[in-house]
Amino acid sequence: MKAFTGKVAVITGAASGFGREFAVLGAKLGMKLVLADVQTEALEATAAAMQALGAEVLAQACDVRKGDQVEALAQAAMQRFGAIHLVFNNAGVGAGGLVWESTQADWEWVLGVNLWGVIHGVRVFTPLMLECAKKDPAYEGHIVNTASMAGLLTPPTMGVYNVSKHAVVALSETLYHDLMLVEAPIGASVLCPYFVQTGISQSERVRPDDVQGATPTRSQQVSQAVLEKAVSSGKVTAAEVAERTFDAIRGGQFYIYSHPQALGNVQRRMEHILSGQNPADPYETAPHVRDKLRAGLRGD
Numbered sequence: 001m002k003a004f005t006g007k008v009a010v011i012t013g014a015a016s017g018f019g020r021e022f023a024v025l026g027a028k029l030g031m032k033l034v035l036a037d038v039q040t041e042a043l044e045a046t047a048a049a050m051q052a053l054g055a056e057v058l059a060q061a062c063d064v065r066k067g068d069q070v071e072a073l074a075q076a077a078m079q080r081f082g083a084i085h086l087v088f089n090n091a092g093v094g095a096g097g098l099v100w101e102s103t104q105a106d107w108e109w110v111l112g113v114n115l116w117g118v119i120h121g122v123r124v125f126t127p128l129m130l131e132c133a134k135k136d137p138a139y140e141g142h143i144v145n146t147a148s149m150a151g152l153l154t155p156p157t158m159g160v161y162n163v164s165k166h167a168v169v170a171l172s173e174t175l176y177h178d179l180m181l182v183e184a185p186i187g188a189s190v191l192c193p194y195f196v197q198t199g200i201s202q203s204e205r206v207r208p209d210d211v212q213g214a215t216p217t218r219s220q221q222v223s224q225a226v227l228e229k230a231v232s233s234g235k236v237t238a239a240e241v242a243e244r245t246f247d248a249i250r251g252g253q254f255y256i257y258s259h260p261q262a263l264g265n266v267q268r269r270m271e272h273i274l275s276g277q278n279p280a281d282p283y284e285t286a287p288h289v290r291d292k293l294r295a296g297l298r299g300d
Helices: 017-028 040-052 067-081 104-135 160-182 202-208 217-234 239-252 262-277 285-296
Strands: 008-012 032-037 057-061 086-089 142-147 186-192 253-258
Touching: 008 017, 008 067, 008 104, 008 239, 017 032, 017 040, 017 067, 017 086, 017 239, 032 040, 032 067, 040 057, 057 067, 086 104, 104 160, 104 186, 142 160, 142 239, 160 186, 186 239, 202 217, 217 285, 239 253, 253 262
Parallel strands: 008 032, 008 086, 032 057, 086 142, 142 186, 186 253
Antiparallel strands: none
């Protein structure tokens, strides 16, 4: 996808983090924006800011865990703008702790947003984009699914999150192959950021009532503290990641990384898999993170 001016972008998780920065770039490129989030006040503020940049905006509250709400978002987008060209399945939340201490509510919440949100996005928007392509010989489209480096690695005390993001990577790769198989004029990418300040470390503030968790365990508290430290010390900004994402869309690039230097950890993981060794330490190059987790679990 090379041309953006006048095209329609749908962004979930648009009220903050990567979603807001995608919207900023889309507005500056002259795109029409469909913005969705569960944070209604922040969503309204983002919509107003994009309108101030000159963009036509449709903002709609949407819990991406719910297929009917994603379908309603798509219907509203088509009614308002008549086509959809670029989709960011971006909404995401985080939860940590030793994997056996995660409650059913934890699993339902994180998988609901991080995985089912992307599933619904692919399921609902891809057919609409294919229909748009049939009506326009010059049509170009692209779908970006937000995963994580946790979709390529398996760091401890991040089990629920790891599972959700590994599934998003697998779904995105399959989407890419399926679109290529039918020769669709629609590209696909998966965004795998590392530690970037986006607000995901404060995900609990948007946790719905129907999946409220239990009192946090020690491991969940320690994991949260270490995550907040890592995220707050990150040097790469959400705006920079958004720039890299749009560059990848232009170039038809599938894998998008915020920290390419972290790929050495992925290589070691693959080498251990291929050689039949036990899992590689995801913190081999950052042992201080592992040591902080271990010390916290001991109560030091």
